[in-house]
Amino acid sequence: MLNATHPCADFLRAAATICGEDQVVPGSSIEPRYLEPARYAPGHAAALLRPGSAQEAAQLLPLCAAHGLRVVPQGAHTGLVRAGTPDDAEREVLLSTERLREVFEFDAWDRTLRVSAGFRLSELNERLAPHGLMLPIDLSADPSVGGLVSHNTGGTRMLRYGDVRANTLALRVALADGRIVQLGQGLQKDNAQLALHQLFIGASGALGLVLEATFRLAALPRQQAVAMIAPRSLDDVFPFYQRVMARYPGLVSAFEAISREAFVAALGSPDDAQRWFGGQLPDYALLLELSSELSAGQLDLQTLLQQLLEDEFGEAVVDAVLGADADCWHLRHHISEGLRRQGKVVGFDLSLPRARFMAFREAGRRWLASQFPAARLADFGHLGDGGLHFNLVWPRELPLDEAPLREGVYALVRAHGGSISAEHGVGPQLQQAYWRHSDPAVLALSGSLQRSLDPQALLAHTQWGPAPRP
Amino acid sequence: MLNATHPCADFLRAAATICGEDQVVPGSSIEPRYLEPARYAPGHAAALLRPGSAQEAAQLLPLCAAHGLRVVPQGAHTGLVRAGTPDDAEREVLLSTERLREVFEFDAWDRTLRVSAGFRLSELNERLAPHGLMLPIDLSADPSVGGLVSHNTGGTRMLRYGDVRANTLALRVALADGRIVQLGQGLQKDNAQLALHQLFIGASGALGLVLEATFRLAALPRQQAVAMIAPRSLDDVFPFYQRVMARYPGLVSAFEAISREAFVAALGSPDDAQRWFGGQLPDYALLLELSSELSAGQLDLQTLLQQLLEDEFGEAVVDAVLGADADCWHLRHHISEGLRRQGKVVGFDLSLPRARFMAFREAGRRWLASQFPAARLADFGHLGDGGLHFNLVWPRELPLDEAPLREGVYALVRAHGGSISAEHGVGPQLQQAYWRHSDPAVLALSGSLQRSLDPQALLAHTQWGPAPRP
Numbered sequence: 044m045l046n047a048t049h050p051c052a053d054f055l056r057a058a059a060t061i062c063g064e065d066q067v068v069p070g071s072s073i074e075p076r077y078l079e080p081a082r083y084a085p086g087h088a089a090a091l092l093r094p095g096s097a098q099e100a101a102q103l104l105p106l107c108a109a110h111g112l113r114v115v116p117q118g119a120h121t122g123l124v125r126a127g128t129p130d131d132a133e134r135e136v137l138l139s140t141e142r143l144r145e146v147f148e149f150d151a152w153d154r155t156l157r158v159s160a161g162f163r164l165s166e167l168n169e170r171l172a173p174h175g176l177m178l179p180i181d182l183s184a185d186p187s188v189g190g191l192v193s194h195n196t197g198g199t200r201m202l203r204y205g206d207v208r209a210n211t212l213a214l215r216v217a218l219a220d221g222r223i224v225q226l227g228q229g230l231q232k233d234n235a236q237l238a239l240h241q242l243f244i245g246a247s248g249a250l251g252l253v254l255e256a257t258f259r260l261a262a263l264p265r266q267q268a269v270a271m272i273a274p275r276s277l278d279d280v281f282p283f284y285q286r287v288m289a290r291y292p293g294l295v296s297a298f299e300a301i302s303r304e305a306f307v308a309a310l311g312s313p314d315d316a317q318r319w320f321g322g323q324l325p326d327y328a329l330l331l332e333l334s335s336e337l338s339a340g341q342l343d344l345q346t347l348l349q350q351l352l353e354d355e356f357g358e359a360v361v362d363a364v365l366g367a368d369a370d371c372w373h374l375r376h377h378i379s380e381g382l383r384r385q386g387k388v389v390g391f392d393l394s395l396p397r398a399r400f401m402a403f404r405e406a407g408r409r410w411l412a413s414q415f416p417a418a419r420l421a422d423f424g425h426l427g428d429g430g431l432h433f434n435l436v437w438p439r440e441l442p443l444d445e446a447p448l449r450e451g452v453y454a455l456v457r458a459h460g461g462s463i464s465a466e467h468g469v470g471p472q473l474q475q476a477y478w479r480h481s482d483p484a485v486l487a488l489s490g491s492l493q494r495s496l497d498p499q500a501l502l503a504h505t506q507w508g509p510a511p512r513p
Numbered sequence: 514m515l516n517a518t519h520p521c522a523d524f525l526r527a528a529a530t531i532c533g534e535d536q537v538v539p540g541s542s543i544e545p546r547y548l549e550p551a552r553y554a555p556g557h558a559a560a561l562l563r564p565g566s567a568q569e570a571a572q573l574l575p576l577c578a579a580h581g582l583r584v585v586p587q588g589a590h591t592g593l594v595r596a597g598t599p600d601d602a603e604r605e606v607l608l609s610t611e612r613l614r615e616v617f618e619f620d621a622w623d624r625t626l627r628v629s630a631g632f633r634l635s636e637l638n639e640r641l642a643p644h645g646l647m648l649p650i651d652l653s654a655d656p657s658v659g660g661l662v663s664h665n666t667g668g669t670r671m672l673r674y675g676d677v678r679a680n681t682l683a684l685r686v687a688l689a690d691g692r693i694v695q696l697g698q699g700l701q702k703d704n705a706q707l708a709l710h711q712l713f714i715g716a717s718g719a720l721g722l723v724l725e726a727t728f729r730l731a732a733l734p735r736q737q738a739v740a741m742i743a744p745r746s747l748d749d750v751f752p753f754y755q756r757v758m759a760r761y762p763g764l765v766s767a768f769e770a771i772s773r774e775a776f777v778a779a780l781g782s783p784d785d786a787q788r789w790f791g792g793q794l795p796d797y798a799l800l801l802e803l804s805s806e807l808s809a810g811q812l813d814l815q816t817l818l819q820q821l822l823e824d825e826f827g828e829a830v831v832d833a834v835l836g837a838d839a840d841c842w843h844l845r846h847h848i849s850e851g852l853r854r855q856g857k858v859v860g861f862d863l864s865l866p867r868a869r870f871m872a873f874r875e876a877g878r879r880w881l882a883s884q885f886p887a888a889r890l891a892d893f894g895h896l897g898d899g900g901l902h903f904n905l906v907w908p909r910e911l912p913l914d915e916a917p918l919r920e921g922v923y924a925l926v927r928a929h930g931g932s933i934s935a936e937h938g939v940g941p942q943l944q945q946a947y948w949r950h951s952d953p954a955v956l957a958l959s960g961s962l963q964r965s966l967d968p969q970a971l972l973a974h975t976q977w978g979p980a981p982r983p
Contacts, residue, residue, distance in 0.1 A: 152755060152868035153899075175759065197702050206702065208711075209679055224954045228930060231898040232667050232676065232864045234715045235934035235943070236951060237959045237977050241678075241711030245704045262762035285622065289645065292732035292806045293763060336762045342812050394702045398622035428701040429623075460698060464705035473705070481706060484694045488966075489707045495965040496958075507707050
């Protein structure tokens with residue numbers, strides 16, 4: 044029921060005529076899950092709108108503009124930069140895309156899928172698996188299609204399959220003024236237009252509302268072989284990675300690094316450590332996965348992996364656990380949860396040129412030890428593609444001035460030629476850091492493009508242009 | 514020597530102070546290779562500028578603007594849509610990027626290459642081969658880096674390696690006002706900015722001047738196995754392709770189709786036909802290539818290919834030639850040349866959803882037979898990614914009204930959900946067709962983005978916005 048005395052009662056009534064009264068919720072009645080992001084404090088919104096079609100969603104945008112309301116699109120609300128969490132109970136409206144489920148056009152012969160923004164990654168892959176196909180994005184979280192696209196998610200198997208961008212052929216987008224545009228036709232090869240859909244991928248929802256995506260699908264692998272590896276030393280990690288990539292470049296589907304602290308956190312109990320390397324956890328454990336669409340009869344990945352490890356044994360590798368694929372991945376996917384049990388987690392989603400990954404890690408470790416000695420580094424990452432979750436655990440009982448900690452790490456990653464956001468995007472959480480660490484020429488160009496798409500800055504929960512003058 | 518009486522003598526003098534007198538050539542003295550594109554009539558330009566550095570190139574842009582001159586960038590001049598060929602002896606200036614060769618930063622450990630626009634594809638790959646790496650774009654032509662990027666080239670191995678876009682991590686671009694911007698840092702994974710470099714890929718040079726690109730490199734395969742296959746009938750082609758992709762998805766590096774007419778044209782002499790299928794050429798021959806980075810001892814591609822063909826023999830496949838890899842590719846790469854010997858070639862670079870490839874081909878064949886019976890269809894294409902060079906040979910002695918022929922084919926490809934330019938880009942050659950076959954909403958959006966990057970339309974040799982009012 045809409046409350047006629049609500050400050051924006053007119054707006055709510057008008058919105059209800061577009062998407063139905065049940066789907067318009069005043070700010071005070073919004074369920075907590077819409078306002079509570081994974082890692083941060085709850086947000087606020089003037090209203091929640093849940094359009095049931097692309098058409099309704101598009102019509103809501105100019106309505107919001109007419110009432111001076113900013114629109115914050117939200118998918119499954121699994122993002123980590125607050126891009127889907129509104130922060131203003133008077134001037135921001137939350138637009139949930141979860142009911143955008145009109146289109147699920149799977150073309151088995153073309154191996155493409157056109158799908159509405161509201162579907163979840165897990166739903167896609169459940170429906171595709173019987174056909175031997177998948178959208179090859181592998182994550183601990185389960186975002187919606189809109190969220191995947193808006194944050195250009197990478198995940199643990201990006202090394203072999205690419206990020207969301209590499210697997211997106213077309214988008215259908217609502218612009219701020221309510222126009223719906225189809226960007227790309229879903230062809231594998233098409234250069235008869237500017238690749239405008241590329242602009243919206245990874246834009247944190249700030250340039251337009253993603254209504255549908257057309258994805259290129261990948262074949263499900265027929266076999267995988269996984270090893271958890273204890274390298275002899277940190278110095279051996281990167282040369283070992285190089286030799287693996289030189290030997291089996293087309294087969295490596297994951298090459299993950301897990302620091303001892305992250306490893307311990309992911310264990311159910313300290314006793315579990317005995318199951319790994321006889322309890323002698325290395326500084327940096329490596330999770331290596333090979334995948335192939337060939338059967339084991341044609342190409343035996345277990346044997347290839349074993350050969351590789353035998354050749355490296357006594358050199359870069361001192362121990363390895365094979366044949367425990369599910370356990371290895373279970374451990375990898377439970378690090379974040381384990382760290383949260385230990386204290387306040389300060390997460391950094393960084394990316395480095397692969398050649399400077401280990402140098403940055405060592406510099407970061409030293410900087411932390413000198414500047415924030417109470418911080419315990421428990422990093423882990425996608426070493427294979429340069430992604431590094433440089434996460435710290437901070438004792439809950441100690442106060443923390445987070446800004447200089449963040450700023451120090453960002454400055455260091457920039458000095459190593461890296462990125463302050465590998466796969467989480469920007470959003471309000473990284474807005475200030477984005478302004479500080481971006482080239483002014485790029486800010487100016489980004490700002491002029493954002494203005495040309497959204498002159499009223501209606502969707503600008505993330506501001507890609509220069510910081511406003513103080 | 515500059516001619517002081519030249520109509521734009523002031524401009525030429527000013528340009529010479531930027532890039533040196535020897536590198537500024539008045540229109541009347543330009544060598545033919547700069548003005549004669551591969552397939553079309555020669556162009557015209559007020560002057561040729563050959564800057565020797567990114568800095569010089571960027572400075573020339575606002576100078577041209579100040580003199581009301583449009584800049585047409587040109588790389589190796591191998592393009593097929595006249596995007597690199599100026600057409601106005603008074604108001605267009607040709608800017609050759611061939612001397613932009615300052616940067617060749619190869620990082621073997623990160624497997625990336627940052628390279629200036631003037632390098633040729635063949636040069637890159639010659640330098641990379643000793644390191645076991647390549648930029649995996651395979652073409653008959655040898656474009657420059659700037660041209661590769663501006664046309665998002667696909668080529669024959671796109672099926673496995675993706676197009677130029679999929680292999681480009683960053684660009685350095687000069688905007689129309691002379692600003693140089695670095696878009697992206699060359700990281701594998703980076704979502705801390707809008708992906709602005711994506712806009713310039715495939716933009717036919719019309720949004721900014723590409724100065725440098727950073728590419729992701731691929732491992733050279735250690736083995737390949739190639740077969741030229743005679744399918745039983747046209748109806749068997751696509752189901753056979755599906756079975757190949759289901760069986761060896763990660764190994765297929767090319768799946769090309771060659772019509773009988775194209776096959777005959779590519780033969781050195783009619784006698785050569787005996788070497789293929791005993792002279793019984795099929796309607797559509799298929800060139801299938803498998804590639805792997807594994808050694809033949811680990812995975813024997815020849816055996817896999819043989820098994821596949823044996824299983825299909827008597828079903829989809831009636832004959833196949835194995836073990837003649839170089840001959841197969843030689844034939845494939847000599848089709849265009851062979852066709853030109855036979856008459857006037859009318860080339861179409863189309864793309865279809867793979868599931869509709871054969872249906873379009875048949876509809877196109879029938880339409881031609883009824884509307885242009887003198888046209889001989891000699892198509893060939895990248896069936897694996899939906900690319901189709903729907904080329905016709907027209908008798909030189911007959912007049913041809915090309916416009917309705919082109920329009921008819923374009924309308925047909927659009928009706929099949931395809932693209933009028935798969936990999937050649939747009940450029941002046943396809944400008945009119947682009948306007949006719951693009952969604953007005955996409956034209957409006959493209960136009961506003963182009964204006965925001967180049968308000969004076971200085972670089973707009975290709976106009977991405979709507980057609981000017983008559």
